[in-house]
Structure formats: C-alpha cells, structure tokens
Amino acid sequence: MMHSLVLCLAALLHFGHATTYTSDWAIRIRGDMESVNRVAEKYGFTNMGQIGELRTYYMFHHQQTANRSTVYNKDLTTRVTKETEVEWLQQQVVKERAKRSYVTADMKTRGLPAAHTKPVHTQTLHFNDPVWSSLWYFHCIEKSKGCRSHMNIAAAWERGYTGKGVVVSVLDDGIEKEHPDLKPNYDPVASYDMNGRDPDPSPHYSSSADNYHGTRCAGIVAAAANNSQCTVGVSFNARIGGVRMLDGDVTDITEAQSLSFSPHYIDVYLSSWGPGDDGATLEGPGPLALRTLQNAVKNGRNGRGSIYVWASGNGGRNGDHCSCDGYSSSIYTIAISSTTWHGSHPDYLEQCPSIMATAFTGGDTEGLVRDLELCGQTKCRFLTYYM
Numbered sequence: 001m002m003h004s005l006v007l008c009l010a011a012l013l014h015f016g017h018a019t020t021y022t023s024d025w026a027i028r029i030r031g032d033m034e035s036v037n038r039v040a041e042k043y044g045f046t047n048m049g050q051i052g053e054l055r056t057y058y059m060f061h062h063q064q065t066a067n068r069s070t071v072y073n074k075d076l077t078t079r080v081t082k083e084t085e086v087e088w089l090q091q092q093v094v095k096e097r098a099k100r101s102y103v104t105a106d107m108k109t110r111g112l113p114a115a116h117t118k119p120v121h122t123q124t125l126h127f128n129d130p131v132w133s134s135l136w137y138f139h140c141i142e143k144s145k146g147c148r149s150h151m152n153i154a155a156a157w158e159r160g161y162t163g164k165g166v167v168v169s170v171l172d173d174g175i176e177k178e179h180p181d182l183k184p185n186y187d188p189v190a191s192y193d194m195n196g197r198d199p200d201p202s203p204h205y206s207s208s209a210d211n212y213h214g215t216r217c218a219g220i221v222a223a224a225a226n227n228s229q230c231t232v233g234v235s236f237n238a239r240i241g242g243v244r245m246l247d248g249d250v251t252d253i254t255e256a257q258s259l260s261f262s263p264h265y266i267d268v269y270l271s272s273w274g275p276g277d278d279g280a281t282l283e284g285p286g287p288l289a290l291r292t293l294q295n296a297v298k299n300g301r302n303g304r305g306s307i308y309v310w311a312s313g314n315g316g317r318n319g320d321h322c323s324c325d326g327y328s329s330s331i332y333t334i335a336i337s338s339t340t341w342h343g344s345h346p347d348y349l350e351q352c353p354s355i356m357a358t359a360f361t362g363g364d365t366e367g368l369v370r371d372l373e374l375c376g377q378t379k380c381r382f383l384t385y386y387m
C-alpha cells in the first residue's frame with residue numbers, strides 16, 4: 001500500500017507534455033433542448049447532441065476555435081459559464097492513450113519456479129482450426145508431459161460456457177469485420193466508429209498506423225471455432241463487435257461515448273489501453289468517463305450492469321504500477337493481469353491490489369498465445385495489414 005502511494009506521488013511530480021485543447025466542449029445545461037440550442041447558437045457552437053447516456057450533458061463544437069491548439073479558449077469558456085442554465089463546462093483536451101500490446105516476456109529476468117503441472121482434463125474435443133494443436137492454454141496437448149494449462153477452458157466449454165448469448169465489444173483502433181475468423185461472430189449492432197462518426201468500425205491502415213490491435217484482441221475473445229480458419233477464441237460462440245475510438249484525438253467525450261455505446265445490447269466492453277505505461281503518468285478517467293462508468297455499472301444491460309474488462313498495463317519494465325492507472329484500478333472495471341506459460345510473472349507485468357484475475361500471455365517463443373496475427377504463420381489469412 002505504502003509502496004504504491006510512493007510510486008503514485010513520484011508520478012505526480014513528473015510534469016507531462018503541453019496540453020492540447022480541441023474545438024469541442026462538454027457542457028451541462030439545465031432545461032429543454034430549446035434552451036440548450038439557444039445557448040449553442042448564441043456563442044457560435046454546434047450542438048452535437050447528448051454525451052452517451054449522460055442526461056443534461058452535451059457535446060458542443062466550436063468552428064471558430066482551432067481543433068488542436070496549446071492555448072485554452074478562456075474567454076469563450078468564461079462567457080458561457082455566465083449563462084444561468086449552464087451548470088458546468090469544459091473545453092476538451094487530447095488524452096495520450098497507449099495500446100496495451102502483446103509483449104514477449106524476458107524469461108530470464110523475472111522467472112519464478114515453474115508451476116507444477118499435472119493432467120487436468122482428459123479431452124476428446126477436436127476443432128479443425130489450423131492452430132488448434134498448439135492452443136496449450138485451452139486444452140491438454142501432451143498428456144504424457146502433463147498439461148500446461150490450468151485454466152481448464154475446454155472443461156468449461158463442455159459445460160456449455162462458450163460465450164453463447166453474450167455480446168462483447170472491443171474499444172480500440174477498429175475491428176476487421178470481414179476477417180474470416182471474426183465474420184461468423186461479428187455483430188454490427190455492437191460496433192461503431194467514434195473517430196469517423198459512422199457505423200463502420202473497420203480499422204484504417206497506413207504505413208504509419210498499424211491499427212491491428214483491436215482485431216487481435218477481438219480474435220482472442222471470439223475467433224470462430226471449427227471453421228478451418230486460424231485460431232479459436234476463448235468464447236468462440238460470443239457475438240463480437242468493435243468501437244473504433246483510438247485512431248484519432250481521444251478526449252473525455254470520446255471515452256464517455258465509447259464506454260456507453262449500446263449499453264443495453266453490449267454485455268462486456270474490453271479495453272486494452274490506457275494512460276502511458278511509462279512509469280511517470282498518473283491519470284484516471286475524466287469527469288464524463290467516470291460518470292459514465294458509475295452510471296453503466298448500475299443501469300447498463302437493462303439494470304444488470306455493464307461489465308468493463310481492462311488490461312492492467314505493460315509498464316513493469318519502466319517501473320510502472322497499475323495503482324497509478326485510474327482505469328484498471330477503478331472499482332467499476334475488472335483488471336486482468338498476465339502470466340507466462342511457466343506460471344511466472346512476465347517482466348512487463350504491473351502489480352497492484354485491483355487485479356481481479358490473471359490469464360496466460362506471451363511468454364517465450366514456445367509459449368505464445370495464438371492470436372489472429374500469429375496464426376498467419378500457419379497460412380490462414382493474415383490481417384490485411386498494410387505493409
């Protein structure tokens with residue numbers, strides 16, 4: 001506890017980069033749509049509508065303000081604050097968001113004694129997906145050597161827990177909805193493009209933007225099983241969608257809208273990103289994202305509560321600590337950590353008390369988790385990654 005406090009204070013003392021202001025404001029206004037529009041018009045804003053599920057909160061866009069600037073439009077903010085109906089407003093700033101990508105663990109530096117292995121499950125299940133025989137974290141591969149996987153996933157499947165009836169959406173840089181291993185489970189109703197403001201969440205590839213992270217995450221969750229393609233998702237019968245929201249300037253509004261997209265349709269939101277894992281950033285959800293999480297865990301899924309699964313962070317090598325990340329350490333999210341196939345800490349792992357569960361992750365070459373990109377090696381279709 002003391003240790004994490006010291007780490008967080010150290011992060012607080014590190015002064016970050018200059019703030020970038022956008023031309024969008026979040027504004028809380030009392031009254032009906034007419035008075036909201038009256039305030040918008042009076043100051044030259046376009047009312048872009050309510051922010052997610054947050055009643056009385058609106059997104060206002062101001063054409064006369066530069067869409068990226070290091071200067072705060074203080075004059076406009078001060079004038080609007082004086083309107084009696086206006087209860088709160090904030091010019092939106094760009095948040096630095098890092099994707100939590102696959103890292104190969106250095107087994108030498110943080111290795112713990114290997115977990116003992118014993119056969120857990122005598123499996124007869126067979127899928128025809130090309131990498132099935134190397135999915136050691138799902139089923140027992142070499143019974144003579146003992147089974148590596150203690151997650152016992154195949155046994156859960158046999159009891160009917162395959163993701164059937166569950167809708168998952170990956171909040172990230174997009175999802176390849178035509179990918180042959182995702183297409184059977186792809187759900188357009190659980191998908192949106194917050195960056196382009198249209199319903200198509202397809203990633204935009206360019207030589208400078210390798211936006212395959214969301215697609216890879218989606219495959220780990222819900223790649224179709226027994227379709228002769230690539231790999232098998234842990235919940236291969238789930239419906240899978242994606243919200244493209246990391247491929248542009250991320251603001252508190254972007255996060256609030258993404259975290260509350262289709263809240264009565266989507267069951268689980270998966271976020272594998274957050275403030276930089278550089279060991280020097282202390283940041284959590286802004287006022288809109290925080291309100292959204294609070295509201296959704298009570299009211300989402302028609303009152304059963306939305307579920308937010310969060311990657312705990314990959315900053316271990318930088319001395320980062322997930323207590324300094326207000327998303328993974330939030331009481332409203334389920335933070336997931338990782339272990340190598342030997343049962344040891346990967347050296348990039350971040351430790352903190354809010355971790356709820358641990359799953360297998362990239363270890364050495366032998367122990368890789370086979371996602372959609374890695375199974376490209378076995379000739380199933382690769383991501384349409386722009387080279």
Ligand SMILES: *[C@@H]1O[C@H](CO)[C@@H](O)[C@H](O)[C@H]1NC(C)=O
Pocket residue numbers: 067
């Ligand atoms: C910024 O504004 C310009 C001109 O209005 C527009 O062409 C451009 O696409 C905007 N950039 C972003 C990132 O929204």
Ligand SMILES: *[C@@H]1O[C@H](CO)[C@@H](O)[C@H](O)[C@H]1NC(C)=O
Pocket residue numbers: 125126127128226
């Ligand atoms: C997978 O598909 C094959 C046909 O290609 C079938 O024989 C097999 O039973 C299927 N496996 C499962 C577990 O459904």
